Structures are given as C-alpha cells and as structure tokens.
Amino acid sequence: MKHTAKNKHLSVFFIDLDSFKPVNDNFGHHVGDTLLKQLASRLKENFGTNALICRWGGDEFIILSKTTNKKQVEIIANKINTLIESTFIFDGYKIDLKASIGVSIYPNHSQSIEELISFADVSMYENKHTQKTDYVLFSKDLAEKVQRDFALSSAIRRVVPRKQLNLVYQPIIDTRNGECHAVEALLRWEHKGKAIPPDVFIPLAEKHGAIREIGYWVLEKAIQQQKLMMQDGLNIKICINVSIVQFEDAEFVNTVRNMIDKYQVDTNLFHIEITESVFSSDKPKLLQAIKQLQTLGFFISVDDFGTGYSSLSVIQDLAVNIVKIDRSFVNKLDSNGAAIIKAVMLMANELNYKVVAEGVETVEQKNKLKTLGVHYLQGYLFSKPQNYMDLTNQFGASFQSIAETTSMQ
Numbered sequence: 001m002k003h004t005a006k007n008k009h010l011s012v013f014f015i016d017l018d019s020f021k022p023v024n025d026n027f028g029h030h031v032g033d034t035l036l037k038q039l040a041s042r043l044k045e046n047f048g049t050n051a052l053i054c055r056w057g058g059d060e061f062i063i064l065s066k067t068t069n070k071k072q073v074e075i076i077a078n079k080i081n082t083l084i085e086s087t088f089i090f091d092g093y094k095i096d097l098k099a100s101i102g103v104s105i106y107p108n109h110s111q112s113i114e115e116l117i118s119f120a121d122v123s124m125y126e127n128k129h130t131q132k133t134d135y136v137l138f139s140k141d142l143a144e145k146v147q148r149d150f151a152l153s154s155a156i157r158r159v160v161p162r163k164q165l166n167l168v169y170q171p172i173i174d175t176r177n178g179e180c181h182a183v184e185a186l187l188r189w190e191h192k193g194k195a196i197p198p199d200v201f202i203p204l205a206e207k208h209g210a211i212r213e214i215g216y217w218v219l220e221k222a223i224q225q226q227k228l229m230m231q232d233g234l235n236i237k238i239c240i241n242v243s244i245v246q247f248e249d250a251e252f253v254n255t256v257r258n259m260i261d262k263y264q265v266d267t268n269l270f271h272i273e274i275t276e277s278v279f280s281s282d283k284p285k286l287l288q289a290i291k292q293l294q295t296l297g298f299f300i301s302v303d304d305f306g307t308g309y310s311s312l313s314v315i316q317d318l319a320v321n322i323v324k325i326d327r328s329f330v331n332k333l334d335s336n337g338a339a340i341i342k343a344v345m346l347m348a349n350e351l352n353y354k355v356v357a358e359g360v361e362t363v364e365q366k367n368k369l370k371t372l373g374v375h376y377l378q379g380y381l382f383s384k385p386q387n388y389m390d391l392t393n394q395f396g397a398s399f400q401s402i403a404e405t406t407s408m409q
Contacts, residue, residue, distance in 0.1 A: 010106040011073055012113075013063040013135075014120035015080060016128065018098045020059035025283070027093060035088050035095060042083045047076075062117065068105045070137075077101050077135035100128035101135035109138050122146050129203070153208045155191055156201055160217050165189055167221050168385035171394075172239070172356055172378045175370045182237035182271065184378065185222045186385045187214070206245050215246045220259055225388055226270070227263045232392055239271040239301055239322075247285070253292045260296070267297030271322060275303050287317055294319065301356075305344065320353050325374075327359025333368050345373045 017039075024032040036059065043053050043061065052064040065076055084099040102123025104116045119138040126145075127136040136142070159165050169183040189196045205211040222240050229236055246252050260267055272293055290300060301322035302315070315323070325344060329337040341357070348355050357369045360379030369377060383394070 017059040104138040170385040184239040
C-alpha cells in the first residue's frame with residue numbers, strides 16, 4: 001500500500017505497553033492474553049466509532065484517528081494513557097500498566113501508510129526513553145536523530161575489531177581516610193574524531209546486538225588492568241558495569257570464569273555493577289547468574305539505587321555488597337535527598353551493605369554525606385574519569401594530597 005486513503009485528517013498512534021513481559025513471567029501467558037483482550041475492548045469502546053484500531057504485534061497497538069488537530073491529538077493520547085493506566089483485574093489479580101505512545105500525521109509527515117507507522121514507531125521509542133510527556137509527535141528533529149542513530153548503529157557493530165573503545169576510571173573515595181577504595185571502569189567511544197556519550201551508544205549497542213561483544217571487551221580489559229595494578233602494588237577494586245543483555249547469555253558466567261583463570265587475578269578485587277532495572281526482566285535467571293558470580297568471589301553493587309524497578313526487592317533477594325545512591329538524590333541534599341539517604345543508611349546498617357554516593361561535586365555535599373554516615377564518595381570533586389596511566393600516577397601520596405586538598409576548601 002503506497003498511499004493512505006483520501007483523508008485530509010489522519011493521525012497514527014503507535015502504542016507500546018511498558019513492562020508487559022513481567023506480566024507473562026509472573027502471572028502466566030493466559031493472564032497476559034486476557035489483559036490484551038481487555039485493553040482491546042477498552043480501546044474499541046472509547047474510539048471504535050471514530051478510529052481504526054488494530055493489534056500490531058506482541059504488546060503493541062495502532063490507532064488511526066481522523067484528526068490532525070494538535071489539541072485533539074493531545075486529548076486522544078491522554079485518553080489512551082488513562083485507559084491503560086486504569087487497573088486491570090483478572091482472577092483477583094490487580095495489574096497496573098503504563099504505555100509509550102508515538103504519533104505521526106498524514107500528510108504532514110508522509111503520504112505512505114508504511115512510513116507513517118514507522119515514524120509513529122520511532123516517536124514511541126523516543127517517548128519510552130525520555131518518559132517526559134504523555135506522547136511524542138514525529139518531527140524533523142526526531143527524523144535527524146533517527147538518521148544519526150542509524151549511522152551510529154551501523155558503526156557500533158565494528159568498534160571492537162577497529163579498536164575504537166577505551167576504558168577510563170573514576171576513583172571512589174573512602175570517607176574515613178580520604179583514600180581511594182575502588183575505581184569505576186567507564187567505557188568511552190570515539191567515532192570519526194568525536195566522543196559519543198555512553199547514554200547514546202550503550203542503548204544502541206543493546207538494541208542492535210553489539211553489547212555482548214562490547215561487554216566482554218570491557219570485562220577482559222578491566223581484568224587486564226587489574227593484573228597490571230596488582231603488579232604495580234596497587235590493591236584497588238575495579239567496578240564493572242554489566243548490561244542485562246550480558247546476563248541473558250547462557251555462557252556469561254563461564255566466560256567470566258575463564259577470563260579470571262586466564263589472567264590469574266583475585267575475584268575479590270572486582271565489583272559487578274548492576275542497575276535495578278535488570279530485575280524487570282527474567283528475575284529468577286538473573287538471580288541465578290548473580291549468585292554464581294558471588295560464589296566465584298565477585299562482589300555485587302547495585303547502581304543508580306532508588307531510580308529503578310524495585311529497590312527493596314533487589315536488596316532482599318541478593319546479598320548486595322555495595323549500594324550506589326543515584327546522583328539525583330545527592331543534588332537534592334537540601335530538600336528530600338537527605339531524608340532518602342538517611343533511610344538508605346538505616347537499611348545499610350541492618351542489611352550489612354556499604355553505600356556509595358555518586359555525583360559529588362562540592363565540598364558542602366561531601367561534608368553532608370560524610371555526616372550522614374555514607375561510606376564512600378564518587379564524583380568530580382575528587383577526580384574526573386581518567387586513563388590508566390594518569391590513574392596510577394595519582395595513587396599513593398599524590399592521591400592522598402588531592403583528597404586532603406578538597407577537604408580543606
């Protein structure tokens with residue numbers, strides 16, 4: 001079909017249910033199927049006479065509405081969200097959902113129905129990643145972003161063989177003595193002479209299947225660096241971020257074990273960092289892999305604590321060693337951030353884990369966090385991420401003097 005029907009007023013709403021997979025995992029596919037039927041009935045009852053409604057696949061729906069008026073588009077998007085966010089009930093279960101919505105308009109964006117659906121799909125993904133509005137309307141800027149992402153998506157598949165990646169390290173400071181307790185390994189990619197931010201290329205690598213190769217490169221490079229630091233007499237832990245996609249690899253734990261055996265390093269010198277969001281997926285499988293890593297001697301850190309899937313369930317299900325408080329709470333120390341950090345510290349004392357505060361940029365923040373009892377601090381106040389040579393040059397007396405300097409400002 002090359003063109004839409006002769007209709008001067010047509011909007012395409014592309015709807016994707018957020019976190020629908022856990023419904024199937026936790027309640028069974030029969031509950032998920034019933035939920036989708038209930039949603040289809042809700043949409044039909046509210047839009048059936050004025051729109052074309054279809055299930056696009058999985059947990060995705062498309063609505064074609066005879067309007068391009070911006071205010072009406074907003075009203076429809078709000079109505080869709082209201083219908084989806086209204087609790088679903090099945091056999092006594094109460095299930096709450098949210099949706100991401102993208103919108104494209106005929107003929108403004110295209111005269112092809114295939115392109116209109118594709119553009120609405122792209123807008124939906126933008127809505128899912130930003131989550132700032134009830135919906136995202138396709139635009140020229142978004143089209144340019146998609147083109148950039150497409151170019152990066154093609155390039156990111158070749159970053160490892162082309163040796164375009166490198167690791168930098170950011171120190172994590174012990175509040176008791178101002179010394180470096182650990183470093184976080186952070187990935188950097190330079191493409192055509194330009195540094196591509198991790199929050200841009202990591203999601204692309206996960207989406208297009210490159211993250212496994214990249215993830216293994218990061219692990220091996222960090223293990224190699226740990227070997228070098230041990231040879232230099234540096235007994236410093238390295239924190240390594242691991243993507244959910246890595247845990248989905250059945251050979252992940254064995255591959256990590258083989259790397260450790262190859263370089264003969266102590267697993268107690270590594271923290272595997274995971275975000276809370278990983279537990280929105282196949283939780284039992286993830287728990288099994290993480291516990292296997294703990295059995296090998298790795299420490300486990302929960303990153304961006306307080307912003308993800310379910311903070312308390314993560315702490316309860318795992319013998320977590322480190323919890324890293326997200327920088328958003330550090331930035332709000334003068335408001336509700338301090339209260340949240342106090343609560344985290346109370347749990348830390350009860351559950352026997354240590355706490356790192358991320359994003360520390362001022363002496364005032366450092367002093368408040370130390371007063372609250374936070375064990376470790378990380379941020380630009382102490383050091384920006386740096387390469388291995390600069391990192392090793394900064395340890396010892398040199399690093400201690402930097403910590404003392406910041407404490408006297």
